[in-house]
Amino acid sequence: MVQDIIYQISVFGDFTSIKPNTETVDAMITRFRDYGLLPAVFQEGSFTFPSNTGVPKAETTNRLQMVSFEKNINVMFASNRLDINRASTDLTIGVTNDNLNELLDILNKAASGLSFTRIGFNTTSLLNNPSTSLLQKIQPRLTLYNDPNELMLRVNKRNDIAVGDNSNEQSNVILTAQKTMGQLLINNQPISVDNGLILQFDINTIAENSEPRFFSEQTNKYIVSAEYIRQSLLNDLTS
Secondary structure (H helix, E strand, C coil), X not given: CEEEEEEEEEEECCCCCCCCCHHHHHHXXXXXXXHCEEEEEEEEEEEECCCCCCCCEEEEEEEEEEEECCCCEEEEECCCEEEEEEECCCCCCCCCHHHHHHHHHHHHHHCCCCCECEEEEEEEEXXXXXXXXXXXXXXXXXXXXXXXXXXXXXXXXXXEEECCCCCEEEEEEEEEEEEEEEEXXXXXXXXXXXXXXXXXXXXXXXXXXXXXXXXXXXXHHHXXXXXXXXXXXXXXXXX
């Protein structure tokens, strides 16, 4: 059985106006009161390159972060991207479709009225005791690399993903599969894994089109469509 342990929704755009000042923090606490998110600050680094051959100048900026008391929900307002994620350290529960709906609701509250240039949906899942037939599906055909305990596969396929009834966005559908034994570090907590396969999906609109054309409504539909594709690929992989 595949257990989802991380969901992350990312949108890209101009979020420089969302600063960790008193007015913004008060507004965000009100918006997220149903989730009990509390304000925090993280530092964002950037480099300024001079027009001549001088040394680049490094700068750091304080950015706003909203975190649940249990630290399983995290909302990060970087200057050019917004990341909303939910992580679980209890492999008997994992994260569920209800949690994904919560992240979409948080996105609607966090970025109401703002436009996005790109959308990303990232997930991390664990499959304990993968079957021999599954490992054979992703095993390299080069005989030198025939040790399943050292297995890692990364594949990408561009595919159209719906953002509305009659609108699609060409997207990368990236799957990374890696055999793991020992411990995973999830949300800064170690999780013991005896014999597992980590499955990570990175589904995102292509970088070539960077026009600000998405709002929360289109993003919600995109994530629902991406999740449908992810589930289909998981079923194909594990059947």
